[in-house]
Amino acid sequence: MEDSAEPSYMSSTSSPHILNCLTCYDIPIHSVPEGGSSPEIMSLAKLSASLEQLMVSSIGVDYSDADIEVDGVSVGVHRCILATRSKFFHEKFKEDVDSLEKKESRPKYYMSKLLPYGSVGYEAFLVFLSYVYTGQLKPCPPDVSTCVNDGCSHDACRPAINFSVELMYASAIFGVPELVSLYQRRLFNFVEMALVEDIIPIIVVACHCQLIQLLDQCVHRVAKSDLDSISIEKEVPYKVAKDIKSIRLQCLDENSNAMINDDPLRERRIRNIHKALDSDDVELVKRLLQESDITLDAAHALHYAVAYCDPKVVSEVLNLGLANVNLRNAWGYTVLHVAASRKEPSLIVQLLKEGACASEATPDGQNSVSICRKLTRPKDYNEITEKGHKSNKDRLCIEVLEREVCRNRIAIDASSSSPIMDDDRHTKLQYIDLKNRVALAHLLFPSEAKLAMDIANAEAASQYAGVPLSKSSNDIFDEVDLDTTPIAKDERILANMVALKRTVETGRRYFPNCSEVLDKFMSDDLNDESYFLDKGTAEEQEIKKQRFMELKEDLQNAFTKDKAELSRVGLSSTTSSSNVGLSSTTSSSKVKRKRKSPS
Incomplete structure (x- = not known):
């Protein structure tokens, strides 16, 4: 579609409401008398309002004859109106007339199939639909x-x-x-x-x-x-x-x-490293590094991987131990700034775990929190997450980064997480508690629990994500092959306990509100059957259901408390942190990045 010339009526000085009606019905502006109060215009305004009532079905009866599904929500539409106002829908509905006559149910269309390219969300479609029906453009x-x-x-x-x-x-x-x-x-x-x-x-x-x-x-x-x-x-x-x-x-x-x-050979070697990352081939990256004097930092390979590659590739690159997580690229962006722009929680926490500084600012005064906030819509940030459902990724990124900016980093020493195996009974009880805690965390906070497991590199812990909670010590080592030697068996148990404990410690660090709820639940004196709502007498089941309702309320209170703590410390969503020392004018005013011209 080529650029269309501006219609003459678009420059009218009439009121927006009258102008929109004229736009809808193609009435030339010269026919509008001064004051815009002619009977014709008033009738068009009334017609516009009536059609709007039809669109929102506020008249109490739904007269729509088709559905268009957008973002999983069905929107009722009137084909006669859409076909009259849109050539696209006229042709679409005309094609489907014969096939639809044979169907008893009303036709349903999917936005993803109607669009040859791009995407249109639910709210944008409603604004478009409102204009088509009424001729008025809503804010x-x-x-x-x-x-x-x-x-x-x-x-x-x-x-x-x-x-x-x-x-x-x-x-x-x-x-x-x-x-x-x-x-x-x-x-x-x-x-x-x-x-x-x-x-x-x-x-x-x-x-x-x-x-x-x-x-x-x-x-x-x-x-x-x-x-x-x-x-x-x-x-x-x-x-x-x-x-x-x-x-x-x-x-x-x-x-x-x-x-x-520019050195052509150097540029070609850097591009080869990037291509290897695109192919998820970190082994090839290692060989390319050995064959030339190009380093990961010189190629800004970690910046590239965080921006365009799978999180698993980023993890493998970090495991090489050859990249500086606080390195700045040509724009002055650190790797964490790039991760904040991508809004992927697992990438952000991986970098924080490796020592990335959340309070570092870009040349125009933004830190990772403000970058993430400028890309996040209120709808996504304020979305209420029900118990057992995944949290919104955008909000999760912001919360992790805000907590990191609010407090000093707490180094997690993996060696200090090793459990003491002297007392077999004590070990079994500790193992059960850790196992139950991880399983319960996955039940109540699936997104946060999975993220804690991933960042703690707790592959062993992930096997408990979907298993029933248990207080029994008889099945404590069921996952260990009994044919293995005692030494190998102990090493396997030790590795599992280390993974579980790392997961718990990572959760405490990045999700204190969730940990507070788990602490209260795990500290209660529960017997072997307390975790199973379908066991026991009817009265006992009712008591346990009530307990879980209280737990849900505690969960909401914990989130509210954590938010209040963030507000109390005075964390600004646009400042880098008190450590950066940015001026208030930089953080509160709109900053436009000035790009250098090659000339």
């Missing part, structure tokens, strides 16, 4: 178009850009040209205000929807910035990346004083 919902960084003005943060990009996809693919024109103007504004790395989604949508002018502006903004070539090649379409490279080379040619210091 963007703040919980999905802003971030949770208190110091952000939200005029060009990533959630704001992403929401407009989703609406652009809907407008362009479903064929509503007036919305395409409107959101193209919004995206034009973002290009000038946003951080250069946040322009990537705009480049992708402009390329897919053939918005030539918008794409040209994005290309020139990126070409004149110092956004690294690796990010460009990995994240934008090939043709666009080629155009950006061509403009950069032209700028260098025009500048007679430009010094090209």
